Amino acid sequence: MEHLQTQRISLPRLGLGTYRMQGDVCRAAVESALALGYRHIDTAEMYANEEAIGAAIAASGVPRRDLHVTTKVWHENLAPDAIRRAFDASLKKLRLDFVDLYLVHWPSPSMNLAAVFETLMKLKQEGRARAIGVANFTLALLKTTVEEIRAPIACNQIEYHAMLDQSKVKAYLDARGIPLVAYCPLAQGRAASDETLIKIGRKHNAGATQVALKWLLDQHGVAAIPKASRAESQRANLEALTLSLDDEDRKAIAGLPKDKRFVSPGFAPAWD
Structure with missing residues (x-):
């Protein structure tokens, strides 16, 4: 498994997304993925599955140092005190002393971005979040975060797949050595x-x-975090790593329409 090096953490390029997986189904999926060799698990307080993931990690026997765990704070909890409460609750549910990556799940129009990152940086300094980052940030928000606030973000996690153009955001991230973590990499099954x-x-x-x-x-x-609850799907995603696409393949994929965004809730920012 290849890793991306970012802000002193090592991020496995293929991870397991867990959105809409809960309870025993989620626990079984994570246990299966860890047994197959996955070492990157992505969750969030909003998914309401951190307890199941914590139980799966505890049962797996995989050494903590070999695991990468990402979780996220919900957009309604971006005041400094609320971030701390959410973070403490997530750690407790995950049964962990620290997470590898803690993200702002969605931006909020009412957030004080400087105060948000001041709080996240304190969590990092305390060693309870090894790195911090963002999700669903537009180019404008990234510029504010990186250039004005100078927050050391380890990634921007966004919807990205063969049917959606993210070239502007990706070019900005690439120029600054910040990874793009693709969620919905299979276009929600399409x-x-x-x-x-x-x-x-x-x-x-x-x-x-x-x-x-x-x-x-x-x-x-x-990096990409496809959701996969069944072992055969998890295995197929791992096996994709051995595939070799050629220039003809890439040209054909480049020719697909790139205007299909499938995740845009009412609280989403104005996309670039």
């Missing part, structure tokens, strides 16, 4: 039925989702 991806997959004796995933992971500075 990659599986895309004719172009299916055709490329047939050529390589692979599935369309494996093609979509490898297209992302072939890009500089990109």
Whole structure:
């Protein structure tokens, strides 16, 4: 498994997304993934599954030093005191002394960004969050965070897949050595039925989702966290790492429409 080095942490490029997985289903999925060799688990307070993930990690026997765990603070909890309460609750549920990465899950129009990062930096200084970062930040918000506040963010986690152009945000991150962590990397399952991806997959004796995933992971500075509750899907995602796409494949994928954004709740920022 390749890793991305960012803000003194080592981020496995393929992780397990856990959105909409809860309870015993979530615990079983995480236990399965860890047994298969996954070492990057992504969660959030909003997912209401940190307890199940904590139980799975505890049962796995995988040494803590070998694991990367990301969790996130919800946009309604971005006041300094609320961040601390949310963080303490997440650590307790995860049964961990620290998380590897703590993210602002979504920006909020009412947040004081400087105060948010002052609080996150304190958590980092205390050693309870090894690194801090953001999710769903636009180019404008990134510029404020990086250039004005000078926050040492370890990533921007955003929706990114073969059907959505994120070139402007990616170019900004690349220029500053900040990884892009792609959520919904399989376009919420739509990659599986895309004719172009299916055709490329047939050529390589692979599935369309494996093609979509490898297209992302072939890009500089990109990690991906596909959700996969079944062991066979988790295994297929791991096997995508061995796929070799050629220039013809990449040209075909580049030709797909890139205007499909599937995650845009009412509280989302105005996308660039």
